[in-house]
Amino acid sequence: MGRVPFRARWGLGGGHVQTIASFLLPRKIDLPAAEERLVEVVPGIKVRCWCYWQGKGTGKDRAGPLTLIVVHGLEGSSDSQYMRGVARNGLAAGMNVVLMNQRNCGGMDHFAPTLYNSSLSGDVAAVAQSLIENDGISQFALIGFSMGGNLVLKLAGEWGRAGNGNRKVPAQFRAVAAVCPAMDLAASADALHEPANRIYEYYFLMQLFRRFRRKARLFPGEFDISRLRGISSLRLFDDRITAHYCGFAGADDYYARAAASNVVDQIAVPALIIHAANDPFIRLQPETLRRIAENPNITYVETTDGGHCAFLGQSSLGQASLGQASLGEPGAEGNGNATGRLSYDGRWAEREVVEFMAGLGR
16 A cells, blocks of 8 residues: 555645645546435435446446445535545546435535434445445445544444344445544544644534534524533534434543444455544544554555645656556546546545555456
8 A cells, every 4th residue: 555655745744734735725626427316324314425427428337337435524525625536536447436425414404303423324334225226336435534434434344243243244345445534533522622723623613503503493493502502622512412412421422432443343344544643633542553453454554744634745747657557547638537547636645545446456
């Protein structure tokens, strides 16, 4: 793994610089038209997915290629730049890509009086099952970023121990990859409250407050906005809002039960975990790292730089050539077409997760 080791783009070294630059720097990612899919994950609750299939017009190839199911992080959506970057890379590598919005996300606040949280790995399983039943996909892999990384690793671990009476594992499941996964929820939530990270916590709280107030307007009587009073940290939000409305005794109970670190040692398919040592707020505990190291199915890559879900590297053509070899044959300019040449824009992790999947059959 890491055929081209990560090196930060000149002038953009450091965890905070990487993280903030990846959020602010403009990108142009051209993708073909997607097929909208509303998937009922539990009775009465649907999530919105956008499906990118190989082929054109009525000749879409759903069954043959590997299908990537990609899940975003906290307060992200299918429009998040890393989601679209993976979609572009996956299509160029000849794969199908399904960008999954978590509950409420992607314009679905109005659909049901529910909140999303880090325990809902079953929603990802429901999306996979829907694609198997309705589109006949023959093989799929899961990719997640941050909170989404926790969800896909959690599901993979739950499927890995399915022989003990847990969820039935789909025969089509091939692999899982996670970038900066929030696997140790309590430690990461507490890290967000450190003085150096308050800018990120303020941002998340602003977004979460806005969403909660919107839900309260959409569903009168379902949500009590007075519970927001005095909340000044993500842990407090999870204690008073997430836990209260999602069936947990409190933040500690929520973090303990929703963490993928509980089951990462059970993952039974090829897995890739990418983590930056200078991620400002994702913390992996020693016990979690031990479980990862003892699972031979997991490739764990820790870079010295990269920040949180950023990994902004050099975008020169010289560095891109290796990525182009596996992400598309030389030809027309790449725009999401599987046969087009794809220029490498320096988003290292987005490329690595797709190349990991491409290497499964090698």
